Amino acid sequence: MIRHLLVIVGMLVISLSLLIWLCRTVDPSTKYGSEVEYNYARYCAGCHGGNGQGGGRIGRFKRFDPADFTTLEFWDKHSDEQMAHSVASGKDDMPAFKFYLNDEKQQELLAFIKETFRPTLMDVE
Template sequence: MRTITSNQRSRSRILYFWLLILLSIFLLAFQGPVWKVPASSAAMKNPVKYAGENTIIAKGLYTKHCKSCHGKSGEGDGTKAEELKTFPGDFTTDEFQDQSDGAIFYKIRAGRDEMPAFDKKISEEDSWLLVHYLRTFQ
């Protein structure tokens, strides 16, 4: 029978510790940042109707403010996307589409990292129209 020395136990603990650190770094790197939305914002309902002229307005807003990063079909492949440090996001994914209208509205208005806040650039009504338009990328 082999006896494990305290020196071997110490080495095993150190190795185990570094493996945990490396695994944590790996998981964080591939998980991507979580965008926290206040519960009050996530619960907001879209008060704007999406019909007629509003669909044209929404498409124009997207083209002017979003398309260069998020791309023509919302897949995060716009002309400026490669210049960004972070992936701009893909509106066609279930993960994106499963968000509430209020959560999407909040993200448009507040911005984060390289995405600018649009609360001073786009009216609340137009931000809600953009929420409707982003739903068309399903």
């Protein structure tokens, strides 16, 4: 009798910890360092790739040809205003994100991209 009880308690403990573990793994704040990282992964990385070079699971198809954020040429040619406009209203195969993300979130993402992928002169030398 006591053995049955132990088995039941054991199973309860295991399923509870499984549940807690599952909740933690789907929570963006534990999987990604910050909300903006999560948003990049969710909305942008499919095309622009985790490394910003445009090789995401959709973006690697030649037809899309997303921008490569890791080249100096890209940053030379694009002003902040122009990029903000492209993200909000879309450009070629990139959808308009104003329907999905508010201004603040778009700005956060642009700042994140700049900080993460823009090469510094030190990288080039």
